[in-house]
Amino acid sequence: MAKKLFGWIYTGLLLLFLYTPIIVLMVMSFNRSQYNALPIEFSLKWYKALAGNEKILQATINSLWIGAITAVLSVILATSLALGTNLAGRKTRTAMQSLVMLPLTMPWLIMGLSLLLLLRSLGLDRNFIVLLIGHLIISLPYSALVIIARVRDMGKETQEASSSLGASDWTTFYRVTLPMMLPAMLSGGFLSFMISFDNFVISYFLIPTGTTTLPMEIYSSIKFGFTPEMNAVATIILLASLSLIAVTAAVMRSSIRALFKSDKGDA
Amino acid sequence: MLISFAVVPLFIMFAYSFQGDDGSGFVGLANYARFFSKSFYLKLTLKTMRMSLLVTVISLLIAYPMAFILAKLIAKGKNIILMLIIIPFWSSQLIRAYSWMNLLRDGGILDIALQHVHLSSGEGLGILFTQTAVIIGLVHIFCPYMIITIYMTLEKIDDSLLEASRSLGARPITTFRRVILPLTETGIISGAILVFVPCLGSFVEPRILGGTQGSVIGTVIEDQFFEIYGWNFGSAIAFLLLVMVLASMGILSALRKRGVRING
């Protein structure tokens, strides 16, 4: 009994540690005071200021676009990877799937740098395409993780059944495989979007001069010191991410459980 | 057709990793020499490693009990708590660094709160813009990784193993040391890889939270590229960082494989 209590207390403390800064941030964004002083007076002042800030708005739109494109491409690539390697032998499959996961452990600094240098050596200037590629490389593992897990769970029997009933490979794909993978593809897409949207480092290195993304704007503001407007920005982003996660979670509830379940789970 | 689609991103990855950063240019190894000659840079390297190590160890200490609690002691609400742990993952690293900056600064909430409780003098916390702040920030970001990887290995341990150990007369500590710990070794090492390596290359958090005291290899590289325009030198440093990264990944992976072989 005491153990359980201890468990909950520890959990509570940990969650406190994880969430305090964020919650403080969010609360403060509604605070009138400029210096984050107490007492707290509720105010939407900073949000209003945001609405008028052209630069930030433009940056946000850029981030949204980049995120969306990255998400779509990431899902398409992850899906073809998952389905393609499914047909291959086991060794090729493990090799390719591990390869896709590689960017997860590579510090973004190094990745961004290398891409930049690659550009330079080709004589090109920073451009949008490479920026997208950079975002794609780092977000692909996330969607691949989800989609590959789904393909593995699915097994091949439903597709074989479809073939046996007379459906061509293409028909099988869009009437059986695709619908069954849809939830995973959606979550993969959401994940990729969020990774790309939040990403700072890669954008930092690869963004063409003249354009900017939201994280970059945040960074420059921070470098100058502390601006309360940033609280508002951060809060909005946090709330948006949270709702996106909620949607994803609802859609992918069973898959998330599957991700954490060990092999000794039910048949 | 599908397979060719799959190959493309991999090819891109290969291309970039080949490119690496040998932009040390014509000056050959001079840049590397410059790095090694100045003790400043060597000290910096050590500092970065020490910081990463510290973050890893602290994350481990915090994460392990949490993972254990999650795997063994809490039945209901496990999924919710897991989700709660993961959610901060999805907030931008910038925002998280910034939120700590907000919290820790002199005159910030924490400072004021502690003053009220008379735990600190009126002169400010003095945490922000120190190494400590950087470490706190990094642990905050990375310990969920640890929690997850350790949790995954813990979950696989059948309760009956623990019961068997108990029935054979082992005290809880022994059970932990001889049964649980070895079986979670791979989880710990995986977590270590996910924490240590990115820490080596971090520069955002050190910059934001550490100010001038927060110089690490990452920030130096950033400077070279964006402030000083010493691209060649910066590349050299980055390459050395890459070497460090690969070396640590290699060592840790080898450890993990050995763990897998021993523990099954």
Added chain:
Amino acid sequence: MMAYLEVRELSKIYDGTTVLDNIGFDIEEGSFLSLLGPSGCGKTTTLRLIAGFEKPEGGSIRLNGTIINGIPTFKRNIGMVFQSYALFPHMSVEQNVSYGLEQRNHNHSEIKKKVAEALEMVRLTGYEKRKPKQLSGGQQQRVALARALVIRPSLLLLDESLSALDKKLRVEMQVELRQIQKEVGITTIFVTHDQEEALTLSDYIAVMEKGKIVQLDTPDTVYEHPKNSFVADFLGQANFFPGVVRREGNHGYLLMMDEKQYLPFRCDEFLEDGTHCTVSVRPEKITISDREEHQAIRGKIEFITYAGNLSIFRIRALGQEIKVQQQNISAGQRKFVAGDSVFLSWEPESTLILEREKE
């Protein structure tokens, strides 16, 4: 006359291992063949090759005169029921069953009619709009069957489809399956490792071991006249006595076993002196008596297991353990106990001569 399905010299190699070793068999139209064997014997592989999910390394498969090896699965007009049923989870029962028909370009009203007929045949009328996860195991099985049959395939293939059901339901489904199969008259291949199932359902059984067909016969033939010890032991149970034959008198034989034991027996065939073979007899064919009879074997009861409708005796005789099985027909039956001395005998036609080699 050509058989409906002809398989010739079919072989399959996986990762360097020969999984199917040049097997061949024929099936008449409308008959029910079971592929029976332990796991790894190649029965599922055979099925999958016929279905077209894998390509054989060698050999040919001829359906109704046409060679189908090279034809892709979706053109083969087969109906398959998987072990896991493989129902499309995102489609309703109705949509699942109509799927095959839609691939064949029937018109809408025709499809509706056929789906209704199919569901009626498996007694699932009224379940059209349900999703697979709302159905029980038995119901899912029937949907899978309806889905495979509604397209009127040339062949019906079942891969251990009843394994996932519990005993009672399984037996029910066996009966239903057989009824439907006979009604529709469809040629069926059924893969199973359960010998009872094979015996109950089939017109023919192909017993497989290690990639080869050991015996292909009607169920009673396979049971009463197994070709070797493997078949004898796989279907039902058997007692085995290896040794050398010596003729004795008229119609009598002695089997010389090791350690100076000999088994007196009679059988229906003529055996030459010196034949090495394994004499075998099934437990249920042996009679236990407390009176000595001619050529009876003397033994001692070691253990009796009561199994409801049967009693199983473990008797020590001739230096080995002999298993005897008797129906418990209640009144008037002699009650034996462990430790009794008894005499065993059986009819000549029950004697099986297996694995014989010439001296």
